[in-house]
Amino acid sequence: MNTLPVGPAFTLSLAAYLTGALASLATWRKPALCRYICCGSALAGAIFGGFAAVFGILQGTPVRWSVSSGIPLFRYSFDYDALASFFNLTLAILAGAVSIYSFSYLKEFEGKRNIGVFGFLFHLLFLSLTIVFTAGNAFLFLIGWEVMALVSYGLVTFYHEDRETRRAGLLYIVMAHIDAGCLLLGFALLMQVSGSGDFASFHAAAAHLSKGQQAAAFVLFFLGFGIKAGVIPFHIWLPAAHPVAPSNISALLSGIVLKAGIYGMARIFLDGLGVLPSWAGLLVLIVGVASAVLGVLYALMEHDLKRLLAYHSIENIGIILIGLGAALVFRVSGHLQLAAVAVIAALFHTLNHAIFKCLLFLGAGSVLHSTRSRNMEELGGLIRPMPVTAFCFLIGAVAISGLPPLNGFVSEWLTYQSLLAGFGATGGLTRILFPLAGSMLALTGALAAACFVKAFAITFLALPRSAESRSAHEAPRSMLVGMGCLTVACLSLGLGATWFLHVFDTLTEQLLGPRVGTNLITAHGWVLSAGTPHGGLVSTSVIAIALLFLMIPAVLLVSIAGRRFARRQGPAWDCGLPGLSEENEYTATAFSKALRMIFSVLYQPRREIQTVFDVSPYFPKAIRFESEIEPTFEKRLYVPLKDLLLRFASRMRAIQAGSIHAYLAYIFVTLVLLLLFGVRP
Amino acid sequence: MIGLLAKAGLQLIMVLLVAPLLSGIIKTLKARLQTRRGPGVLQSYRDMFKLFRKGMVIPESASWIFSATPYIVFVTATLVGLMIPMTTTDAPFSLFGGVLAVVYLLALGRFFLALGGLDAGSSFGGLGSSREMTISAIAEPAMMLAIFTVALAASSTNLSEMAKVAVSQSWKFLAPSQMLAFAALFIVLIAETGRIPVDNPATHLELTMIHEAMILEYSGPYLALIEYGAAIKQLVLMTLVVNTFFPFGLSSDWTLRGLGVGLLFYFTKMLLLACLIVLVETTNAKLRLFRVPELLMVSFIFGALALISTFLF
Numbered sequence: 001m002n003t004l005p006v007g008p009a010f011t012l013s014l015a016a017y018l019t020g021a022l023a024s025l026a027t028w029r030k031p032a033l034c035r036y037i038c039c040g041s042a043l044a045g046a047i048f049g050g051f052a053a054v055f056g057i058l059q060g061t062p063v064r065w066s067v068s069s070g071i072p073l074f075r076y077s078f079d080y081d082a083l084a085s086f087f088n089l090t091l092a093i094l095a096g097a098v099s100i101y102s103f104s105y106l107k108e109f110e111g112k113r114n115i116g117v118f119g120f121l122f123h124l125l126f127l128s129l130t131i132v133f134t135a136g137n138a139f140l141f142l143i144g145w146e147v148m149a150l151v152s153y154g155l156v157t158f159y160h161e162d163r164e165t166r167r168a169g170l171l172y173i174v175m176a177h178i179d180a181g182c183l184l185l186g187f188a189l190l191m192q193v194s195g196s197g198d199f200a201s202f203h204a205a206a207a208h209l210s211k212g213q214q215a216a217a218f219v220l221f222f223l224g225f226g227i228k229a230g231v232i233p234f235h236i237w238l239p240a241a242h243p244v245a246p247s248n249i250s251a252l253l254s255g256i257v258l259k260a261g262i263y264g265m266a267r268i269f270l271d272g273l274g275v276l277p278s279w280a281g282l283l284v285l286i287v288g289v290a291s292a293v294l295g296v297l298y299a300l301m302e303h304d305l306k307r308l309l310a311y312h313s314i315e316n317i318g319i320i321l322i323g324l325g326a327a328l329v330f331r332v333s334g335h336l337q338l339a340a341v342a343v344i345a346a347l348f349h350t351l352n353h354a355i356f357k358c359l360l361f362l363g364a365g366s367v368l369h370s371t372r373s374r375n376m377e378e379l380g381g382l383i384r385p386m387p388v389t390a391f392c393f394l395i396g397a398v399a400i401s402g403l404p405p406l407n408g409f410v411s412e413w414l415t416y417q418s419l420l421a422g423f424g425a426t427g428g429l430t431r432i433l434f435p436l437a438g439s440m441l442a443l444t445g446a447l448a449a450a451c452f453v454k455a456f457a458i459t460f461l462a463l464p465r466s467a468e469s470r471s472a473h474e475a476p477r478s479m480l481v482g483m484g485c486l487t488v489a490c491l492s493l494g495l496g497a498t499w500f501l502h503v504f505d506t507l508t509e510q511l512l513g514p515r516v517g518t519n520l521i522t523a524h525g526w527v528l529s530a531g532t533p534h535g536g537l538v539s540t541s542v543i544a545i546a547l548l549f550l551m552i553p554a555v556l557l558v559s560i561a562g563r564r565f566a567r568r569q570g571p572a573w574d575c576g577l578p579g580l581s582e583e584n585e586y587t588a589t590a591f592s593k594a595l596r597m598i599f600s601v602l603y604q605p606r607r608e609i610q611t612v613f614d615v616s617p618y619f620p621k622a623i624r625f626e627s628e629i630e631p632t633f634e635k636r637l638y639v640p641l642k643d644l645l646l647r648f649a650s651r652m653r654a655i656q657a658g659s660i661h662a663y664l665a666y667i668f669v670t671l672v673l674l675l676l677f678g679v680r681p
Numbered sequence: 682m683i684g685l686l687a688k689a690g691l692q693l694i695m696v697l698l699v700a701p702l703l704s705g706i707i708k709t710l711k712a713r714l715q716t717r718r719g720p721g722v723l724q725s726y727r728d729m730f731k732l733f734r735k736g737m738v739i740p741e742s743a744s745w746i747f748s749a750t751p752y753i754v755f756v757t758a759t760l761v762g763l764m765i766p767m768t769t770t771d772a773p774f775s776l777f778g779g780v781l782a783v784v785y786l787l788a789l790g791r792f793f794l795a796l797g798g799l800d801a802g803s804s805f806g807g808l809g810s811s812r813e814m815t816i817s818a819i820a821e822p823a824m825m826l827a828i829f830t831v832a833l834a835a836s837s838t839n840l841s842e843m844a845k846v847a848v849s850q851s852w853k854f855l856a857p858s859q860m861l862a863f864a865a866l867f868i869v870l871i872a873e874t875g876r877i878p879v880d881n882p883a884t885h886l887e888l889t890m891i892h893e894a895m896i897l898e899y900s901g902p903y904l905a906l907i908e909y910g911a912a913i914k915q916l917v918l919m920t921l922v923v924n925t926f927f928p929f930g931l932s933s934d935w936t937l938r939g940l941g942v943g944l945l946f947y948f949t950k951m952l953l954l955a956c957l958i959v960l961v962e963t964t965n966a967k968l969r970l971f972r973v974p975e976l977l978m979v980s981f982i983f984g985a986l987a988l989i990s991t992f993l994f
Binding site for chain 1: 733735736737738740742743744745746751755757760763774776777778782784785786789796799800802804805806807812814817818819820821823824825829830833835838839842897902903906974981984985988989
């Protein structure tokens with residue numbers, strides 16, 4: 001088994017992405033050809049990348065390459081271990097599906113936009129992500145990270161005519177650079193201790209880190225990766241930037257680019273920094289809970305389909321962090337088995353979220369493609385013109401709500417189990433946090449279900465609310481195939497979860513020590529267990545089979561008992577009014593009204609109603625209704641911060657006098673100070 | 682395998698037979714407490730039988746979701762019925778899903794029921810769906826805390842394991858954590874089964890209804906399936922409460938004697954819980970919708986206190 005061609009497949013995938021990037025640029029004058037090249041080479045890269053990842057997982061031992069660059073601390077070193085394989089697998093699945101989807105999606109760009117530039121950025125995004133997920137050297141990682149941020153910026157602002165898009169892009173690039181700065185400082189700290197830029201050396205040097213250094217590095221990395229992953233309170237760029245990008249790009253941004261932050265946390269917290277103290281794990285856990293609950297609460301108030309999905313990314317990142325935080329706490333208290341289960345929960349949810357969020361964004365993209373609207377209040381009834389899109393979106397909605405028997409349920413179930421085990425495994429008052437986090441996870445799940453009832457029903461069910469949604473049409477075939485692939489992935493990862501979990505065996509072995517796959521799977525692979533002797537058991541496959549079997553008597557009962565009368569169609573109950581129109585339907589705003597009232601402390605809702613009437617207020621001619629919620633984090637945290645920064649900058653203007661003598665003096669003083677304090681004998 | 686299927690078949694029959702009877706008993710008890718004669722305990726069977734033989738009207742604006750919903754509601758509730766211990770600690774499907782699967786399968790049914798409510802395109806359905814999803818969402822954390830309290834005592838989320846541990850220490854329900862968890866779960870039970878003071882199962886007034894508003898457009902066999910599903914859900918949740926907190930008479934195997942004794946105890950316990958529910962329903966007025974979160978907050982606090990007291994006492 002040790003001769004699998006990981007290296008060649010990996011190199012081929014990098015080569016395919018690089019060639020695709022250049023070929024797209026070269027053929028930009030021929031849009032149709034460019035589109036074929038763009039999607040074809042990305043698909044090829046994804047397939048090679050997928051093979052490399054599968055080989056890497058099957059191989060079980062890390063594959064390493066390293067080439068010297070001639071610059072100290074910087075080497076071209078790649079570490080293709082189990083964690084890298086896992087994230088590359090996630091990337092390959094998404095890249096493949098999105099490439100297929102884009103084949104038709106990009107058609108509308110022909111003659112209007114430069115597909116060459118799009119294809120160039122599209123390939124570079126995959127290339128940089130591959131480098132980030134495999135880099136074995138801090139500088140190589142940072143280069144990949146920076147390219148990823150810049151390319152994402154280019155893709156977010158692809159519709160740059162729009163003012164909103166440019167603002168979102170600016171916010172994104174500023175936040176991306178704050179996070180890159182934090183990472184640079186964090187790596188500098190580690191390199192100072194280890195004397196090398198390689199991740200392997202960090203692992204070896206972790207034992208020499210002092211408590212203070214470890215804490216400082218943890219905070220810097222948590223900030224850096226947390227901003228990229230969009231955890232609350234660093235999330236504000238996410239709901240701004242993800243919706244304005246082209247839909248296939250939104251799918252990638254939410255599906256995989258956010259996961260780079262999770263990858264970084266898994267890599268550094270579980271491997272590079274040694275055993276972190278328990279406060280670090282608890283901090284990750286608490287931030288995760290806050291992100292999950294607040295993310296879904298903000299999502300509920302959205303009626304822009306893509307913004308709603310973007311807020312759900314924050315929620316799911318929170319769920320992933322709950323698992324990761326629990327793993328960190330278990331590791332420091334010596335429960336490596338439990339830590340392994342929690343890591344599996346977190347990483348499995350990472351993969352699951354990547355797949356169903358990508359699917360949902362692609363579905364939203366098809367809706368947008370067909371109706372030109374992201375506003376749910378203008379949609380409705382799309383299940384009739386767009387049956388396949390609606391079905392795929394429904395599967396995604398059930399999966400993201402964590403309902404059995406799909407994949408979201410499995411990873412949330414594992415998270416619950418590790419939280420429950422945490423109560424027994426830790427001492428003192430902190431143990432209360434685990435079941436409380438579990439109950440907040442339950443709240444998150446239920447609110448997510450409410451939100452996706454809204455998102456699916458208002459968009460796809462009942463009557464269309466605008467001319468565009470009345471004349472909607474099904475998406476072209478390649479878009480359906482792209483969504484179909486992800487739908488199949490959702491179903492098979494849900495029903496076949498127990499067979500898939502073997503993938504994590506080598507991963508937890510390399511990161512933590514124990515292989516837990518065999519503990520988690522019982523009854524000939526049909527049943528998933530919590531890993532403890534009498535713990536919980538669940539089997540999504542048996543649940544699905546049982547549901548199908550129980551369906552038989554229900555169908556028989558209805559068809560035999562109801563055979564006497566034909567079912568007929570009739571109007572819905574209209575209270576005796578002359579028929580119902582789309583104006584009588586419940587809207588997205590109305591649906592979330594009850595929750596808006598209950599959580600009004602958080603939302604601070606404001607509404608304004610103006611009635612225009614001639615004679616009596618009881619016979620209005622027109623009513624204007626306006627409602628909004630307070631963007632708390634922007635208003636309370638970021639606006640004061642921005643004001644402070646601007647005030648500080650205007651103070652600093654005094655020393656930026658523009659006189660060359662002054663600048664020469666600054667340089668001289670700096671040089672003297674550096675010579676005095678910076679240079680060590 | 683054969684044994685498993687036999688047990689599952691037996692419990693399936695029990696669930697399907699007892700569920701309508703239980704709602705009939707509750708209706709009759711309620712009527713008696715209000716000094717009415719009431720319709721008799723078998724009325725639910727008659728209603729169901731009648732509905733199955735009626736024709737049905739499907740709203741013009743509805744899609745296949747509307748028609749799929751009744752099946753999903755019925756099937757998820759029935760499957761959950763196979764996962765909980767009724768008369769023995771050994772529930773037939775407890776190997777395939779514990780208490781988390783129970784909660785999430787019921788949530789799957791609710792998800793589709795809410796979609797079905799919105800599919801007809803009338804305001805009533807949307808109103809019901811919105812309220813149902815809201816109330817269930819804020820009931821969820823309280824329910825989980827109460828369940829966690831019991832699950833932590835048994836260090837398992839597997840319902841059979843939980844029942845076995847409960848049987849082995851049968852007077853445990855006097856512990857403060859168990860009492861508090863029971864109080865929390867009882868409030869959630871009232872909210873989840875749509876009873877006064879949260880919802881009124883006997884009304885069709887748009888200001889007060891939740892569950893009934895969602896299913897307003899359903900008729901004939903589909904309505905029967907949904908009503909059947911709701912009755913099974915009520916049975917399941919009540920069984921969950923009585924068997925986790927008062928595990929008396931649960932036999933450990935599927936022998937005839939064990940089943941007989943188990944059934945006797947089971948009916949007694951369920952009848953007592955039904956009396957409690959009826960008492961609460963008759964002595965309380967329905968709460969305003971925006972008062973319901975406060976009630977559920979009380980339940981959440983009970984759950985949290987139960988959890989804290991597990992390691993204080």
